[in-house]
Amino acid sequence: MNTAQRRHDVVIIGGGSAGISMAASLHRRRHSLDIAIIEPSERHCYQPGWTMVGGGVFSLAETIKPMTSVMPEHVTWYRAEARAFRPDEDQVELSDGTILGYQRLVVAPGLELNWDAVEGLSETLGTNGVTSNYHPDTAPYTWQLIQNLKSGTALFSQPPMPIKCAGAPQKAMYLACDHWMRQGVLGSMDVHFKNAGGVMFGVPDYVPALERYVERYHIHKDFQQNLIAVNGPAKKATFRDLSVEGEERFIECRFDMLHAVPPQRAPAFVRESVLANEAGWLDLDSETLQHPRYPRIFGLGDVSGTANAKTAAAVRKQVPVVADNLLASLDNQPLTAAYYGYGSCPLTVERGRIVLAEFGYGGQLQPTFPKWINDGTQPTRLAWMLKARYLPYIYWHGMLKGHEWLVKPGRRNAA
Structure with missing residues (x-):
């Protein structure tokens, strides 16, 4: 067994929407946490904007920023790839050979x-x-x-x-x-x-x-x-x-x-690991987002083997669930936050109108707004304004900063 060269309270794999938001939300809840992020990329992308780039609505430059501009100041950033899990030793091996130890691990590298x-x-x-x-x-x-x-x-x-x-x-x-x-x-x-x-x-x-x-x-x-x-x-x-x-x-x-x-598939270091389910995605409890066999490990985002839609909107709902449950786990308390599979897909059916699909596990509709404000089953101009004007701002200045607007976790019965 190799000894960890560095140890952190929480190690997060991935500096995309899930990883950055996760670090920010954990820090807002508990400033004392020692958090590390493993991310090799030097740029951060707002991927939901690429549909609008392809439609002539956004410029590509609006969707990409230097990773340094979104990486929280309070985290230790390892500019490397995660290479292997060692869950029995609470360790992760990086592509440069570094071995990191953790109290809790969050797996959020996205998909391939x-x-x-x-x-x-x-x-x-x-x-x-x-x-x-x-x-x-x-x-x-x-x-x-x-x-x-x-x-x-x-x-x-x-x-x-x-x-x-x-x-x-x-x-x-x-x-x-x-x-x-x-x-x-x-x-x-x-x-x-x-x-x-x-x-x-x-x-x-x-x-x-x-x-x-x-x-x-x-x-x-x-x-x-x-x-x-x-x-x-x-x-x-x-x-x-x-x-x-x-x-x-x-x-x-x-x-x-x-x-x-x-x-599309999970990255190789996930799908070929002991953390994967039979389909090669990260195995997680669908409500708590905790690994069923390794309770010190949580996950979220596109790598997850849960049955929700893989969208940035799903990440927004998953972050507070993982944050609450991870801290409860550290405190040896029951996990009470629940994720019900929310995902959103703003379907740009024409320039100026969008069908705002919002749904959870089993296709259950989970609209954010009352029907009299926005009927998500019909194309509306309000949904277009949300997608084209407000969601990018919410992403860069809210979600990545740990602000959790309209994403209060569900609650489950602690077993």
Whole structure:
């Protein structure tokens, strides 16, 4: 057994929205905590803004800041990657060989975009009409393609679940179609939604509004078609037809524009560890967000194996739950804070209107506002204002600073 070179009260893996918010919230609750963050990146990204970058609403610069500008002053920052867990020794090994000890560990490294799972995608991404709002370097290219395309075939792919922000693939499609309609060229476009799943959206209450926009934009719904290969120079995409079990059928499509979304998975050091569930995601109790076998470990964010939507809005609700329960754990008290699976997906169905989908475990609706203020099942201008104007401010100046507005944890019966 190796001895830890440094020890901290709380070690947080990840300096994204979950990790930074977690450190800030813990510090607000208990100033005396010695907190460390493991994060190799030198920049911090507001990823929910990339859909708006791809739609010509935000600039990329608005969504990216130096990590130094958001890293809390009260934490010790290790500019390295987490490499291995040693939960029996309460230790984490870093990529530079450092071994950190902890009293409590928070695992929040996000997920991994598996671009190489689609043959040819990495090589052609950002060229030949192939783009993705899931990559900051190509989100501006999405808007460039939308502006330049006056006719032809546009494909929008969606891989099998789970993925971060499950509505993002069709958000890109709606904003593109809205622009083409405003420019009077939509009639010359052949638009296809190539979805590996079998429905427009996983929560039925929001589907009728989305279907109206599908009809309005004359979008072809091609369900159970999974993107497996892209030939950029030839402008061809290959999809595996998932509609018939036991058969391997492939569909080849020519395109002028392809918005591709890669399959997604937990980082290797999580999915190949003893902390992972059978699907390779971080194993957590769905309410307390505590690891079921290693009670000194908590987790949140996109790496989680819980059944909620993987969104920044989910992180906002998860942070106070983990903060409360982690401190209760340190104090040998029962864990009473509960997370009920809240996630939000602001579906940008047109420039100026959004269907604000808010739901929890099992598709249960969990609206923030009363229906008379904002009916989340219908497109509204208020929801657009929230997404375009207020949420970025709340993110940079509220959530990352430990302010917890409208995110009071649920309560569970202590067992």
